[in-house]
Amino acid sequence: MNNKEHLQKLLPLIGPIALLLLWSLILEAKWVKPILLPPPGATLAYMADSFMSGAIFSDLFATIKRTFYAFAIATVLGVPLGIILGSNEKIYRSVEFLIDFFRSTPSSALIPLFMLIFGITDINKIAIAAFAAVLVILFNSAYGVMNAKKTRVNAAKTMGIPTRYIFKDVLLMESLPQTFVGLRMGVSMALVIVIVAEMFIGSENGLGHRIIDAQQVFNVKEMYSSILVTGALGYGLNLLFLISEKRIVHWGGKA
Amino acid sequence: MSTVLDLPAEIGTHVTIRGLDKSFNGAVLYDNFNLDIPKGKIVSIFGPNGCGKSTLINMVSGLMPIDSGEVLFDGKTLDKTTIGYVFQNYRDALFPWMSSWDNIAYPLKRSGMSKEKVKARVDELVTLFEIKFNLNLYPYELSGGQMQTVSIMRALAPNPEILFLDEPFSALDFEMTLFIRAKLQEANLSTGVTMMIVSHDLEDAVFLADRILLLTRRPTRIAEYLTFDMAKPRSPESVSEAEFIKTKALALEIFQREMRA
Numbered sequence: 001m002n003n004k005e006h007l008q009k010l011l012p013l014i015g016p017i018a019l020l021l022l023w024s025l026i027l028e029a030k031w032v033k034p035i036l037l038p039p040p041g042a043t044l045a046y047m048a049d050s051f052m053s054g055a056i057f058s059d060l061f062a063t064i065k066r067t068f069y070a071f072a073i074a075t076v077l078g079v080p081l082g083i084i085l086g087s088n089e090k091i092y093r094s095v096e097f098l099i100d101f102f103r104s105t106p107s108s109a110l111i112p113l114f115m116l117i118f119g120i121t122d123i124n125k126i127a128i129a130a131f132a133a134v135l136v137i138l139f140n141s142a143y144g145v146m147n148a149k150k151t152r153v154n155a156a157k158t159m160g161i162p163t164r165y166i167f168k169d170v171l172l173m174e175s176l177p178q179t180f181v182g183l184r185m186g187v188s189m190a191l192v193i194v195i196v197a198e199m200f201i202g203s204e205n206g207l208g209h210r211i212i213d214a215q216q217v218f219n220v221k222e223m224y225s226s227i228l229v230t231g232a233l234g235y236g237l238n239l240l241f242l243i244s245e246k247r248i249v250h251w252g253g254k255a
Numbered sequence: 256m257s258t259v260l261d262l263p264a265e266i267g268t269h270v271t272i273r274g275l276d277k278s279f280n281g282a283v284l285y286d287n288f289n290l291d292i293p294k295g296k297i298v299s300i301f302g303p304n305g306c307g308k309s310t311l312i313n314m315v316s317g318l319m320p321i322d323s324g325e326v327l328f329d330g331k332t333l334d335k336t337t338i339g340y341v342f343q344n345y346r347d348a349l350f351p352w353m354s355s356w357d358n359i360a361y362p363l364k365r366s367g368m369s370k371e372k373v374k375a376r377v378d379e380l381v382t383l384f385e386i387k388f389n390l391n392l393y394p395y396e397l398s399g400g401q402m403q404t405v406s407i408m409r410a411l412a413p414n415p416e417i418l419f420l421d422e423p424f425s426a427l428d429f430e431m432t433l434f435i436r437a438k439l440q441e442a443n444l445s446t447g448v449t450m451m452i453v454s455h456d457l458e459d460a461v462f463l464a465d466r467i468l469l470l471t472r473r474p475t476r477i478a479e480y481l482t483f484d485m486a487k488p489r490s491p492e493s494v495s496e497a498e499f500i501k502t503k504a505l506a507l508e509i510f511q512r513e514m515r516a
Contacts, residue, residue: 155348158339160337165365169350
């Protein structure tokens with residue numbers, strides 16, 4: 001029984017190990033030219049080395065900084081706006097089409113437009129990423145409020161609670177689980193757009209820049225290791241939000 | 256349209272409902288409906304499906320607008336009256352982000368009561384309901400019966416004049432139903448809070464009732480407004496006594512008559 005439980009805990013490792021095996025197999029069987037795909041061991045060693053030597057830090061921090069700014073701007077604008085829109089269905093319905101339209105438009109399509117407005121600057125990258133994230137955050141906060149349990153609002157009404165407190169004590173709290181979903185999706189969206197912007201809007205640093213630079217000079221080890229670092233960053237951010245969500249919205253999914 | 260001025264209430268009446276109209280999409284549910292709820296008594300509302308039992312208490316408690324008519328509590332309007340409401344779905348009615356204790360204290364805190372007074376009032380309720388589980392737990396950590404107990408305590412916390420209960424037992428097991436039935440009876444006898452209970456279980460309805468309001472099919476009228484003055488407090492065994500059985504049978508007979516009508 002105990003042994004079984006230990007084995008259960010190892011289950012999540014099977015996927016990554018299988019991927020590494022497949023990666024080695026592809027090289028062994030010569031399905032792909034070695035110049036396009038370095039061996040997994042060498043790639044991981046290269047990645048470790050770029051951390052030891054500190055070579056990757058300037059790019060990593062540049063990306064984190066841009067993602068953070070974009071996300072912060074999106075949150076500060078998106079959550080309050082979403083809650084206001086969500087609590088007034090008439091306003092929401094009148095802007096719903098715009099939100100849905102731009103939410104469905106790949107934000108990368110707007111990069112040239114943002115370049116016209118902001119030029120080839122850091123602000124441009126942050127602005128476009130913030131724009132992409134704000135819609136997701138706004139939309140989720142608005143829905144969180146709109147889908148608030150009617151019974152809880154009614155319960156507060158029968159207690160004679162003034163409207164502004166019903167808003168703060170009930171609607172705001174009711175919207176939190178959905179708001180967190182929006183924040184988690186928003187930070188992922190911001191990272192995606194920052195990486196794309198770093199690749200294609202003249203940039204001197206950032207992981208996106210590092211990946212495309214490595215590709216240009218056929219430094220595949222650096223390219224793959226930078227891709228892995230980018231993936232790890234995205235995964236880490238998602239995990240961070242999942243954990244804080246569980247702490248803060250402890251009732252999520254239970255009530 | 257009648258008001259309490261041209262249709263006066265008997266002495267001892269708490270709530271007067273006069274000339275109440277309510278339609279849904281053109282279908283008339285209530286038309287010039289008049290009803291008196293006696294003060295400090297428990298009125299059980301019973302009737303066929305869709306006759307608007309819950310709609311009635313929702314209109315009286317202000318959760319649903321009325322088309323026209325007049326509802327007064329001791330001659331006052333609703334906004335000058337402290338009420339309590341217990342919902343059928345306790346899970347959706349409690350605030351899961353607060354502990355059970357904070358749920359009960361919430362209406363008191365928001366009314367500006369001091370911390371000491373809030374604590375004293377919650378302690379009073381804990382004694383009345385003989386709470387043995389941990390109120391520091393969140394509602395979703397409690398059993399269904401415990402959750403409904405907490406929501407009744409929350410509704411009673413501000414010492415309401417009147418407590419509305421919409422099918423409070425329908426999601427509870429038999430043991431919890433007996434417990435909560437007994438506690439509601441106790442709360443009514445010790446504080447004199449008026450109660451309006453909607454129930455689909457005839458035994459629960461009769462057990463607590465001083466008056467049993469039997470409604471007709473739509474458009475809804477009063478079929479009978481029975482008085483049941485069996486001595487209180489009633490015990491679980493009371494349901495086997497002749498007096499109880501007789502009233503329950505009478506209520507059932509009227510209900511079936513209305514079903515056929």
